[in-house]
Amino acid sequence: GAGVSQSPSNKVTEKGKDVELRCDPISGHTALYWYRQSLGQGLEFLIYFQGNSAPDKSGLPSDRFSAERTGGSVSTLTIQRTQQEDSAVYLCASSPRQEMNTEAFFGQGTRLTVV
Amino acid sequence: GESVGLHLPTLSVQEGDNSIINCAYSNSASDYFIWYKQESGKGPQFIIDIRSNMDKRQGQRVTVLLNKTVKHLSLQIAATQPGDSAVYFCAEKETGRRALTFGSGTRLQVQP
Numbered sequence: 346g347a348g349v350s351q352s353p354s355n356k357v358t359e360k361g362k363d364v365e366l367r368c369d370p371i372s373g374h375t376a377l378y379w380y381r382q383s384l385g386q387g388l389e390f391l392i393y394f395q396g397n398s399a400p401d402k403s404g405l406p407s408d409r410f411s412a413e414r415t416g417g418s419v420s421t422l423t424i425q426r427t428q429q430e431d432s433a434v435y436l437c438a439s440s441p442r443q444e445m446n447t448e449a450f451f452g453q454g455t456r457l458t459v460v
Numbered sequence: 461g462e463s464v465g466l467h468l469p470t471l472s473v474q475e476g477d478n479s480i481i482n483c484a485y486s487n488s489a490s491d492y493f494i495w496y497k498q499e500s501g502k503g504p505q506f507i508i509d510i511r512s513n514m515d516k517r518q519g520q521r522v523t524v525l526l527n528k529t530v531k532h533l534s535l536q537i538a539a540t541q542p543g544d545s546a547v548y549f550c551a552e553k554e555t556g557r558r559a560l561t562f563g564s565g566t567r568l569q570v571q572p
Binding site: 390393404449 | 494496501502503504505506509549551557558559560561562563564565
């Protein structure tokens with residue numbers, strides 16, 4: 346696609362429910378990242394994929410958070426038993442190359458609200 | 461939707477003036493730095509990057525300066541335009557990692 350696509354754009358869920366957030370990276374991009382942006386704060390790194398593997402998942406805040414990537418393309422971030430503090434904008438980004446120092450292109454994010 | 465908070469430091473400039481946005485970083489192991497622009501309801505947009513072996517890099521109307529001695533990064537925008545109004549984030553990357561660490565952001569308001 347022309348850019349990184351995320352769905353849904355907005356999600357309201359009840360506390361305790363599970364949610365899945367989807368990211369379609371730019372076609373051919375091998376690296377994929379998930380970040381979280383809470384109100385009043387910068388972006389917080391969650392997890393990084395190179396192909397289908399996740400060499401860095403150090404930012405996942407708890408074992409309620411998990412992510413997978415299939416076919417080296419689409420990624421899904423799953424949050425189980427959502428809590429109100431999970432409310433944030435979840436941003437996905439992808440990079441075209443394997444080299445370390447390269448920019449990442451971001452999607453518009455999924456705004457998650459846990460009520 | 462809103463993507464930034466209510467208490468961000470704000471820089472207000474007149475249209476046509478030059479803007480300078482500053483960022484301090486703390487990790488001496490950082491080797492790559494990026495400036496992103498984020499408009500309301502959108503994801504961050506890449507502006508310019510710089511590697512740690514450089515101290516200055518210029519793009520179209522933008523310049524990034526890196527001072528590794530004091531761990532300071534700045535973004536200069538020439539002839540600021542209303543379309544430049546947004547929140548600007550600096551991001552740094554540690555050697556050997558792919559993850560970016562973002563600063564908390566600065567809101568730029570351009571007065572016509």
